[in-house]
Amino acid sequence: xxxxxxxxxxxxxxxxxxxxxxxxxxxxxxxxxxxxxxxxxxxxxxxxxxxxxxxxxxxxxxxxxxxxxxxxxxxxxxxxxxxxxxxxxxxxxxxxxxxxxxxxxxxxxxxxxxxxxxxxxxxxxxxxxxxxxxxxxxxxxxxxxxxxxxxxxxxxxxxxxxxxxxxxxxxxxxxxxxxxxxxxxxxxxxxxxxxxxxxxxxxxxxxxxxxxxxxxxxxxxxxxxxxxxxxxxxxxxxxxxxxxxxxxxxxxxxxxxxxxxxxxxxxxxxxxxxxxxxxxxxxxxxxxxxxxxxxxxxxxxxxxxxxxxxxxxxxxxxxxxxxxxxxxxxxxxxxxxxxxxxxxxxxxxxxxxxxxxxxxxxxxxxxxxxxxxxxxxxxxxxxxxxxxxxxxxxxxxxxxxxxxxxxxxxxxxxxxxxxxxxxxxxxxxxxxxxxxxxxxxxxxxxxxxxxxxxxxxxxxxxxxxxxxxxxxxxxxxxxxxxxxxxxxxxxxxxxxxxxxxxxxxxxxxxxxxxxxxxxx
Amino acid sequence: xxxxxxxxxxxxxxxxxxxxxxxxxxxxxxxxxxxxxxxxxxxxxxxxxxxxxxxxxxxxxxxxxxxxxxxxxxxxxxxxxxxxxxxxxxxxxxxxxxxxxxxxxxxxxxxxxxxxxxxxxxxxxxxxxxxxxxxxxxxxxxxxxxxxxxxxxxxxxxxxxxxxxxxxxxxxxxxxxxxxxxxxxxxxxxxxxxxxxxxxxxxxxxxxxxxxxxxxxxxxxxxxxxxxxxxxxxxxxxxxxxxxxxxxxxxxxxxxxxxxxxxxxxxxxxxxxxxxxxxxxxxxxxxxxxxxxxxxxxxxxxxxxxxxxxxxxxxxxxxxxxxxxxxxxxxxxxxxxxxxxxxx
Numbered sequence: 028x029x030x031x032x033x034x035x036x037x038x039x040x041x042x043x044x045x046x047x048x049x050x051x052x053x054x055x056x057x058x059x060x061x062x063x064x065x066x067x068x069x070x071x072x073x074x075x076x077x078x079x080x081x082x083x084x085x086x087x088x089x090x091x092x093x094x095x096x097x098x099x100x101x102x103x104x105x106x107x108x109x110x111x112x113x114x115x116x117x118x119x120x121x122x123x124x125x126x127x128x129x130x131x132x133x134x135x136x137x138x139x140x141x142x143x144x145x146x147x148x149x150x151x152x153x154x155x156x157x158x159x160x161x162x163x164x165x166x167x168x169x170x171x172x173x174x175x176x177x178x179x180x181x182x183x184x185x186x187x188x189x190x191x192x193x194x195x196x197x198x199x200x201x202x203x204x205x206x207x208x209x210x211x212x213x214x215x216x217x218x219x220x221x222x223x224x225x226x227x228x229x230x231x232x233x234x235x236x237x238x239x240x241x242x243x244x245x246x247x248x249x250x251x252x253x254x255x256x257x258x259x260x261x262x263x264x265x266x267x268x269x270x271x272x273x274x275x276x277x278x279x280x281x282x283x284x285x286x287x288x289x290x291x292x293x294x295x296x297x298x299x300x301x302x303x304x305x306x307x308x309x310x311x312x313x314x315x316x317x318x319x320x321x322x323x324x325x326x327x328x329x330x331x332x333x334x335x336x337x338x339x340x341x342x343x344x345x346x347x348x349x350x351x352x353x354x355x356x357x358x359x360x361x362x363x364x365x366x367x368x369x370x371x372x373x374x375x376x377x378x379x380x381x382x383x384x385x386x387x388x389x390x391x392x393x394x395x396x397x398x399x400x401x402x403x404x405x406x407x408x409x410x411x412x413x414x415x416x417x418x419x420x421x422x423x424x425x426x427x428x429x430x431x432x433x434x435x436x437x438x439x440x441x442x443x444x445x446x447x448x449x450x451x452x453x454x455x456x457x458x459x460x461x462x463x464x465x466x467x468x469x470x471x472x473x474x475x476x477x478x479x480x481x482x483x484x485x486x487x488x489x490x491x492x493x494x495x496x497x498x499x500x501x502x503x504x505x506x507x508x509x510x511x512x513x514x515x516x517x518x519x520x521x522x523x524x525x526x527x528x529x530x531x532x533x534x535x536x537x538x539x540x541x542x543x544x545x546x547x
Numbered sequence: 548x549x550x551x552x553x554x555x556x557x558x559x560x561x562x563x564x565x566x567x568x569x570x571x572x573x574x575x576x577x578x579x580x581x582x583x584x585x586x587x588x589x590x591x592x593x594x595x596x597x598x599x600x601x602x603x604x605x606x607x608x609x610x611x612x613x614x615x616x617x618x619x620x621x622x623x624x625x626x627x628x629x630x631x632x633x634x635x636x637x638x639x640x641x642x643x644x645x646x647x648x649x650x651x652x653x654x655x656x657x658x659x660x661x662x663x664x665x666x667x668x669x670x671x672x673x674x675x676x677x678x679x680x681x682x683x684x685x686x687x688x689x690x691x692x693x694x695x696x697x698x699x700x701x702x703x704x705x706x707x708x709x710x711x712x713x714x715x716x717x718x719x720x721x722x723x724x725x726x727x728x729x730x731x732x733x734x735x736x737x738x739x740x741x742x743x744x745x746x747x748x749x750x751x752x753x754x755x756x757x758x759x760x761x762x763x764x765x766x767x768x769x770x771x772x773x774x775x776x777x778x779x780x781x782x783x784x785x786x787x788x789x790x791x792x793x794x795x796x797x798x799x800x801x802x803x804x805x806x807x808x809x810x811x812x813x814x815x816x817x818x819x820x821x822x823x824x825x826x827x828x829x830x831x832x833x834x835x836x837x838x839x840x841x842x843x844x845x846x847x848x849x850x851x852x853x854x855x856x857x858x859x860x861x862x863x864x865x866x867x868x869x870x871x872x873x874x875x876x877x878x879x880x881x882x883x884x885x886x887x888x889x890x891x
Contacts, residue, residue, distance in 0.1 A: 379778040393776040396769035398836045407777040410759030417758050
């Protein structure tokens with residue numbers, strides 16, 4: 028297999044802003060980085076892509092000075108990297124906005140911006156007294172300089188995800204850093220916010236800021252980045268400009284396969300007489316927060332062997348509808364029948380007993396118990412299968428878990444590993460396995476491939492096909508087009524109403540327009 | 548949850564054909580369970596060197612019997628901790644439950660008794676008080692969503708005050724024979740309370756390790772939302788756990804009252820600190836979802852063995868309490884070293 032040459036940057040480029048060469052890092056027997064490197068040109072946005080476990084996080088830890096490499100070197104603007112203990116020097120060179128917030132929600136924006144370097148009220152001892160007025164003024168100035176439209180007095184907990192990220196970027200810039208690493212910044216943003224973030228990035232770039240952009244979404248990489256570096260199995264496998272490396276080359280480099288993202292084979296038509304599995308009538312549900320209505324007068328049916336998509340962004344009500352079906356919330360009115368039986372509203376056990384399997388929106392929040400083993404998490408919904416009279420036979424649990432691990436291709440040394448030790452994609456497979464453990468008649472999936480790598484995504488979507496071939500009904504609530512492409516039919520939701528009904532073969536544009544509430 | 552940057556483990560990407568490597572995890576877990584066993588053996592050796600009486604069967608029975616009463620509190624607290632809550636009021640239930648039984652049964656005149664109920668009702672009344680306390684705790688924590696720590700702290704004070712109130716601050720004497728039975732009777736030369744304690748711990752190991760209810764406790768303590776989404780009736784299970792815990796505490800109190808043939812107004816006072824220490828030394832996480840009943844058992848056993856060794860070594864009684872505190876700290880450090888894990 029021909030791979031792109033490891034280094035394609037032409038010599039006439041300016042001196043690299045950041046250069047890491049031959050970096051190796053081991054954690055015990057695990058090789059996290061194996062002679063890897065990256066070269067970042069000033070003023071350009073550089074994408075770092077790779078599957079989960081490819082070594083991206085470790086490289087970020089090395090570039091930010093949080094981990095000391097076993098071998099290799101890092102230099103900034105030709106100068107060797109600061110000493111590991113010199114945090115202030117590192118902070119002046121590089122900042123990272125992590126996927127998980129490092130903002131303290133109880134404190135104000137101003138306090139977060141100047142955490143542990145609050146301005147004092149004067150000299151000497153008085154430097155130790157915090158001057159609240161100066162702190163607020165400094166923060167206000169900083170936010171104004173970088174055009175962040177957030178009040179310095181606001182409580183950080185009240186910020187949206189988008190505002191929170193901007194505050195983190197502003198904090199990074201306040202250290203005079205002009206190199207910022209963004210780790211999956213779009214994972215929790217809707218499409219409008221992503222567009223605004225990209226505009227912001229371009230504006231900052233024009234003012235001399237260089238970004239290292241980490242994302243699972245190649246589409247975003249090609250929208251915002253100029254250079255791209257691909258990591259696989261702890262090494263750099265490709266690097267170049269986005270013109271040099273097209274999307275299929277990058278995917279091939281990420282997966283190590285020549286073929287990736289194969290078009291899904293066309294599926295046979297649904298037999299006309301397939302029985303109705305899920306029958307929803309006039310469903311009205313309340314929103315996750317607040318008392319306003321999330322969805323009203325929703326009616327649809329899903330038949331055996333059918334995959335129905337509920338397409339919609341945040342606030343469309345898709346999540347609320349899906350959670351109502353599985354008993355996590357009660358409908359205000361309307362009825363839900365599975366195989367003709369009405370479900371007890373708001374009862375997960377009732378939904379499980381009726382044969383409903385469920386993959387929740389946020390795997391960390393509702394999907395798994397991180398400290399428990401893969402086997403325990405996989406079998407959590409089916410304890411009655413593991414022994415009589417409420418007992419659990421570990422052998423039965425292990426056997427069932429092994430089957431699911433194999434079916435879902437979970438990469439693990441064994442079923443007794445804690446789920447917390449798995450990569451994101453494999454964690455999501457465990458959550459999917461938990462939903463499948465009870466051989467559901469109806470499988471309800473919310474954003475089933477959020478934040479997972481390309482290969483895991485394929486596996487997860489293949490599972491949907493397998494389940495459907497087994498005669499179960501599947502409901503996919505998502506705004507990811509890849510998820511929705513597995514569907515026989517897609518209902519587009521906008522602000523709690525069904526605004527479109529698409530048969531398989533819809534065009535991306537049509538569906539996105541419907542989800543965005545654009546009238547045709 | 549952890550603040551350190553854990554690298555995602557690099558897994559082999561060479562397809563489904565690879566046989567999964569033999570898992571080492573359960574063995575590790577079992578080793579962690581046995582972390583205190585070397586320490587227990589070491590203390591036994593030290594005890595024998597300090598005073599050969601230590602390994603005398605009478606002395607060992609003495610250790611086990613005094614341990615069995617607090618041991619039930621440790622068992623109760625372990626259940627609650629694994630489910631991600633704390634129950635401070637256990638130590639007050641430990642005194643109040645046999646106190647109420649004594650109050651209702653002991654004839655008037657002798658102490659503050661009312662003499663309302665017949666002697667045989669001592670055990671059921673004691674256990675019933677435990678059940679009622681558990682139901683009240685559950686109602687406040689599960690039903691009304693109040694903070695468990697503060698609710699049980701409030702209950703600790705209220706229940707302690709109730710015992711002082713009904714007893715007039717004095718000790719109940721002249722308990723009926725039914726209440727003395729498990730504290731004094733011996734089977735094959737070993738007190739019943741030891742059998743009962745060991746039996747209940749064995750039952751606890753089985754329930755927490757091998758039943759859906761027990762595993763549900765770990766799921767709830769580890770991530771309550773995921774447990775709910777998996778169909779576990781989290782509120783009901785928590786409530787039940789609190790009731791079982793209070794009942795165990797009542798039973799433990801009954802054992803102590805039986806052995807001493809009295810219920811002091813301060814019975815159980817301050818015991819909760821030893822209980823928490825034993826649980827944490829035994830590897831039970833204060834954040835929920837982690838720890839085993841066996842570990843908790845080794846924790847309390849270790850503490851009582853050390854105390855016994857000190858007594859045999861002739862440490863003056865006035866110094867025992869200071870040393871007890873020091874022992875707990877040392878035991879924590881030892882278990883931190885042997886388990887190699889930060890305690891939470």
